[in-house]
Amino acid sequence: MEIYIGSTEHSVLNFSTNETFSNPCVEKKDGHEDFYNLAQLITGLIIYPIVCFFGVIGNTLSLIVLSHRDMATSTNVYLSALAISDTIKLINDIFYFLCVLLLRTGNDDDKKIITSFYPFAHYIFNMSVCVTAWLTISVASERYIAVCIPTKAKEMCTIARARFVSTFVFVFMILVSIPYALRYKSVETHVPEFNTTCYTVQPGILGMDEFMTPYTWVQNMLRSVIPFFILIFLSSSIIHVLRKQRVKGKKFSSRNRITLMLVAVVIFFVVCIMPDALLSLFFGFGYIDENNFNRGIREITDSLLAINSAFNFVLYCTMSKIFRQTFRKIFCKNFTKLEFQGASERLMAHGENGVSVAMRESHSGNNNRDKNRETFV
Secondary structure, three states: OOOOOOOOOOOOOOEEOOOOOOOOOOOOOOHHHHHHHHHHHHHHHHHHHHHHHHHHHHHHHHHHHHHOOHHHEEEEEHHHHHHHHHHHHHHHHHHHHHHHHHHHHHHHHHHHHHHHHHHHHHHHHHHHHHHHHHHHHHHHHHHHHHHHHHHHHHOOOOHHHHHHHHHHHHHHHHOOOHHHHEEEEEEEEEHHHOOEEEEEEEOOOOOOOOHHHHHHEEEEEEHHHHHHHHHHHHHHHHHHHHHHHHHOOOOOOOHHHHHHHHHHHHHHHHHHHHHHHHHHHHOOOOOOOOOOOOOOOOOOOHHHHHHHHEEEEEEHHHHHHHHHHHHHHHHHHHHHHHHHHHHHHHHOOOOHHHHHHHHHHHHHHHHHHHHHHOOOO
């Protein structure tokens, strides 16, 4: 989510009460205004509200399920932290939707609020994406250890270590991203010659500083480029080992099915972050020599990041049996009761003591869930 600002000569966020072509508050045309407006319309007013609404609900449900005592594993600590960072980003994107809506329908007071909000949104966006990227690396690294170096897994893949790493990622990225909070500021400018008042976003304390250019490139590397290449290596290594271990005609074990689910989470992240990584690596779109074409492209790449933040719940539900079981246990208690009664009736039909055998089945199911939980490393 970004409402982009141009160079020191021009500002992207120009709101005027009396705009004319020669008005210094009006940004110069570059021929790509229609493309940028269309991209902003589709992403800001259509994609973001849909993705964010379902994404926040899905991440909240994921957090509840992953925090259940039956899911107390190191991997789920990372996934819980990932759900929190994704939710922070999606809430920030909801505010972007409101900003775009106000830009097209609001008055000057609304536009003043938007320019005041932007510097903080810029910080939250970059911080949350960095946190998500490195938590995804943490998940992939743990699965790499569990699959490729299994002798070290019990020692290294612990809940305490996962909590420490997750906390460190949050704290480190919050601190490292602070310059983004100081990069821009909201400015109100009155131009008497045109009887015009402009509400603009301009370079702040660090925006004009020589420090900001190299810092932005380093942050781009941390946010997308480095995670992209690390995750490609880890995912390909895990898939290679799983293919070697698999026996023809046999299904994957519970642990390997969980690993495949986590690899799917990683691959989906890689696909969504790849355009942002390529733009940051080769072109620096959105940060250097910005124009409306670059902003339109960045609208598209940022919407992919929002989709990534909203999609993990779907992957968990479709690929993890233990996640579905725990979800039913928490939210569908009546379903569990009906399942028990159905087992009892089936056993009674075969001339057995339905209650006692159903209780044994229930106990066996609990043991199986415990085994599954142990393998959900």
